[in-house]
Amino acid sequence: MSRLSGKRTLITGGTSGIGLETARQFLAEGARVIVTGVNPDSLAAAQAELGSEVLVLRADSASVGAQQQLAQAVAAHYGQVDAVFLNAGISVWQPVEQWTEETFDRSFAINVKGPFFLLQSLLPVFANPASVVLNTSISVHVGSTNASVYSATKAALLSLSKTLSSELLARGVRINAVSPGPVDTPLYDKLGVPDAYRQQMHEQIIQSIPAGRFGTPQEVAKAVLYLASDESRWTIGSEIVVDGGRLLND
Template sequence: MSRLQGKRTLITGGTSGIGLETAKQFLAEGARVIVTGVNPDSIAKAQAEFGPEVLVLRADSASVATQKDLAQAVKNHYGQLDVAFLNAGISVWLPLEDWTEEMFDRSFDVNVKGPYFLIQSLLPVFAPSASVVLNTSVSAHVGADRSSVYAATKAAVLSMSKTLSTELLGRGVRINAVSPGPIDTPLYDKLGIPEAYREQLNKDIAATIPLGRFGTPEEVAKAVLYLASDESRWSIGTEIVVDGGRLLNR
């Protein structure tokens, strides 16, 4: 298959979960791929899995300087960029009273500031008719308990997908968003949720989804692939929700 044949692509947060699966599907569709990550073990594992044809870079989404360096690395490697899937992010769910300013800033730095300044840094690198896909979340629409900061970051990214679509349309850059519901990824390991609580948490979350199960990274990657490809060339500033019907239960 060749839906992305020869497309020069960048996937942030591409060493695990949704980003990793998206990279695999992009490669299967003929794309050239650069992925980023922050965890040394995940980076090494992804590089071993992909082999030398994929450039795997360490890049902290919270650092504006790193976004500039990443854009320069993309330019040096490709010359121009056809597709960017800005997927890197963190998900921290805590009650209001447990948040500190440092934690709040970290969430916004990684989830909002990083993607914003990466797009800015990539402006000279984007090829004509470039496609940018932002990974948001149904949390931008759902007032879930303990999600106040995470949901706010994703709502900001969703808004960004629309406002920057208008601003960058004249440059030929097309921006859209994918909004996953609960997805079966290594998220719990990152959150440090106790093993004993995971089973009950899984049941509680699944009960909010009409299809009765978590989604898979592959199911989200299919939507990203569509938005990245020329098949969606008339889609600008739109959002594809991939949530098993979660938003029906708002």
């Protein structure tokens, strides 16, 4: 298939989970791909799986300087970029009284500041037309306990998908968001939930999903693929919710 034939693409946080699966699907659809990550083992594993034609770069989403360097690397490699999936992020859930200024700032740095300044740095690099997809979350719409800061970061990102759509459309850059519900990815292993309670949490989450299961990275990646492709060229500032019906319960 060739829905992205020849398109020059960038996927941040592309070495595991939804990002890695999106890279697989982009490649299968004929795209050229750059992925980023921060973990050396994940970077090496992604390079081995995706092949030598894919550029795998280390880029810390919390660092504005690293985002500027990433944009320079994209320009040097491609000249211009046709589609970007801003997927890098962290998910920290904890009670409001446990947050410190440092952990609060880190969540916003990785989930909001980094993507914003990467977009800014890519402005001279975007082709016309170009597509940007932001990975937000249904947590924007759900008042989940312990998700105050995480949800706020994703709400900020969703807002940017609309405001920047208006601002950048004249440059040929359209921006959309994909908002996953609970997805079976390594992210859930990073929430700090003790093993003894992980199965209980897993079951509680499934009970909240009308489809009766977690989503898969493949299902989310298909939505990203649509938004990155020319099939969605009249889709601007929109949000695709991929959640197994989770929002039906709110």
